[in-house]
Amino acid sequence: MRIDIDDLSVEVAGNRLVHDIALRAGSGRLVGLVGPNGSGKSTLLRCVYRALRPAAGTVRLEGADLHAMDAREGARLLAALPQEASTEFDFTVAEVVAMGRLPHQRGSGRANAADQEICRRALARVGADQLAARGFLSLSGGEKQRVLIARALAQEPQVLVLDEPTNHLDISQQLEVLALVRDSRLTVLTALHDLNLAAVHCDELYVIAHGRIVASGPPHDVLTPELLGKVFGVRAHRVRHPESGAVQLLFDRLPPSAAS
Numbered sequence: 001m002r003i004d005i006d007d008l009s010v011e012v013a014g015n016r017l018v019h020d021i022a023l024r025a026g027s028g029r030l031v032g033l034v035g036p037n038g039s040g041k042s043t044l045l046r047c048v049y050r051a052l053r054p055a056a057g058t059v060r061l062e063g064a065d066l067h068a069m070d071a072r073e074g075a076r077l078l079a080a081l082p083q084e085a086s087t088e089f090d091f092t093v094a095e096v097v098a099m100g101r102l103p104h105q106r107g108s109g110r111a112n113a114a115d116q117e118i119c120r121r122a123l124a125r126v127g128a129d130q131l132a133a134r135g136f137l138s139l140s141g142g143e144k145q146r147v148l149i150a151r152a153l154a155q156e157p158q159v160l161v162l163d164e165p166t167n168h169l170d171i172s173q174q175l176e177v178l179a180l181v182r183d184s185r186l187t188v189l190t191a192l193h194d195l196n197l198a199a200v201h202c203d204e205l206y207v208i209a210h211g212r213i214v215a216s217g218p219p220h221d222v223l224t225p226e227l228l229g230k231v232f233g234v235r236a237h238r239v240r241h242p243e244s245g246a247v248q249l250l251f252d253r254l255p256p257s258a259a260s
């Protein structure tokens with residue numbers, strides 16, 4: 001299912017934080033959103049997963065305006081992993097994952113055997129099946145992240161929107177989660193801070209700075225030393241991964257004269 005974002009602007013408390021965004025993600029593509037702290041990644045993604053309404057512009061899924069759909073219809077198509085997803089109540093892990101089935105349940109809202117099986121498989125896919133009976137609040141940051149990814153998968157969406165899905169994960173888990181996201185074959189829009197992970201795993205990247213898209217395209221074309229200097233204020237060196245040939249980056253601080 002393709003995502004088309006056009007002329008999208010987002011305001012929070014009267015401040016326009018994101019301006020005139022155009023972004024496309026073809027069906028089954030993994031599209032990364034990168035940019036410095038405070039550049040507007042989460043604000044843009046919050047609008048895409050409907051926590052915020054657009055001040056202008058549209059987000060369309062396969063041509064249909066996402067913000068014109070009812071909540072249940074939207075949630076059957078799109079699942080999100082927010083940056084600071086947490087729950088104040090100590091639900092069990094199984095209960096948190098079962099929340100992913102709510103958009104599919106009518107009437108009593110009770111999970112049936114098929115729902116329970118989908119949840120069990122989702123937990124197994126993120127390697128967290130042994131956590132099912134644990135209280136969510138007792139989990140480590142990385143365990144919580146995996147359970148929330150399982151909840152998103154249990155939702156059986158067509159589109160995944162992920163805000164820093166590798167936050168709190170050790171390097172092995174980071175690679176596991178990105179492989180899992182890739183293997184899901186869903187259309188994925190994800191914010192990532194780690195530019196090397198983004199370079200290896202994403203089909204296309206969009207770079208956001210000061211609330212505007214400043215570059216987009218295949219990672220190899222986008223992550224140039226010039227762009228990284230301008231947008232992130234760092235000196236970047238490109239090297240090739242010795243096996244895959246993928247672009248990888250090494251960073252230095254810019255000399256003080258160049259950084260100003």
Ligand SMILES: Nc1ncnc2c1ncn2[C@@H]1O[C@H](COP(=O)(O)OP(=O)(O)OP(=O)(O)O)[C@@H](O)[C@H]1O
Nearest residue numbers: 012013015017035036037038039040041042043044
């Ligand atoms: N409610 C608000 N009122 C005013 N400004 C806000 C509000 N929420 C966010 N902002 C500002 O909007 C800008 C964009 O924030 P956002 O969280 O989208 O950035 P980000 O790129 O996701 O950052 P990070 O990489 O640090 O998570 C920041 O300068 C932030 O302080």
